[in-house]
Amino acid sequence: MKEANQTIDARGKLCPEPVVLTRKAMNSFPGEALLVLVDSPVAKENVSRLAEKQGYKVTVDEHNGDYQINIDR
Numbered sequence: 827m828k829e830a831n832q833t834i835d836a837r838g839k840l841c842p843e844p845v846v847l848t849r850k851a852m853n854s855f856p857g858e859a860l861l862v863l864v865d866s867p868v869a870k871e872n873v874s875r876l877a878e879k880q881g882y883k884v885t886v887d888e889h890n891g892d893y894q895i896n897i898d899r
Contacts, residue, residue, distance in 0.1 A: 830861035830896065836873075837865040837892060844869040845876050848897075852880060862895040870895060 832851050836844035844864050851860055862873050870893040874884045877897040887894045 829859065830898075831855060831858040833861045833863065835863045836869060837863050839864075839869070841866070841869055841872055845872050848873050848876060852877075852882075852897075857899050859899075860897040862897065864893050864895065865891060867893075869893075 832855050834844075834847050834851050836847050839847070844862065844866075848860065848862050851862075860877075864870050864873060870886060873895050874886060877884045877895070882897045882899060885896045887896070
């Protein structure tokens with residue numbers, strides 16, 4: 827997976843805001859790798875599901891309760 831071109835820091839934001847921010851980034855930078863930072867398991871699942879439905883590959887790393895969601899084509 828290549829390094830993310832864009833980072834979305836959605837920590838502290840409640841759903842659906844992390845999903846909305848991720849969707850906007852996908853539309854603004856189609857096909858580019860994204861890194862989405864969230865601090866909620868629900869946000870992690872929702873953002874991951876959105877990316878997968880859009881045809882992206884998703885990997886998630888957890889660090890002290892924060893999730894780094896790597897999204898790439």
